[in-house]
Amino acid sequence: MALQTTLRYALNLISCAQVVAKKRKVEEVDVEDIRRAYTYFMDEKRSVQWLKEQQGVLMFDEMDGEGMGTDMAA
Structure with missing residues (x-):
């Protein structure tokens, strides 16, 4: 998996898998x-x-000027 993604992702995935195992x-x-x-x-x-x-x-x-529009700060 680390070869397909990144080493950081793989290590974080192991930590998450540990939580799954504890569950x-x-x-x-x-x-x-x-x-x-x-x-x-x-x-x-x-x-x-x-x-x-x-x-x-x-x-x-889907925002084309209706409702909130494209300017979300307004």
Whole structure:
């Protein structure tokens, strides 16, 4: 996983997987805990890919001057 993402992401994923393992009331992290944590937290590449796939679906794309408009500070 670290080869596909970054070492920082992989290390953080292990920490998250430890929380998942504790939720199952076990002391040792296993592969399934890491897989579950992987589904909860996206790395940068997956986040960018998800945003590209959701382009046009997110509510920010629907603001065309109606309601809040594009200037959210106003």
